[in-house]
Amino acid sequence: MLGLVIITKDSNFNCSHDVASNLEHALSLINMLTLEHDRPDVEIYLLKVTGDNSGKYYMLDGNWSDKPFNLNLR
Helix, strand or coil, X not given: CCCEEEEEECCCCCEEEEEECCHHHHXXXXXXXXXXXXXXXXXXXXXXXXXXXXXXXXXXXXXXXXXXXXXXXX
């Protein structure tokens, strides 16, 4: 079941997305994406699309926000 969408965007506005069914899987994918996109201009967001906090973005402190939070800390 789709629950989370990982969105990547670079400075040229090239976007892509991956899906994950749970937070652990999503964070694992984000870790791989951060290593794959070894560039500080790539932004990575985690959007919840089902259940509680639907339509909110994950932040590093474990909370969900209405505003996008870039998870690429490079």
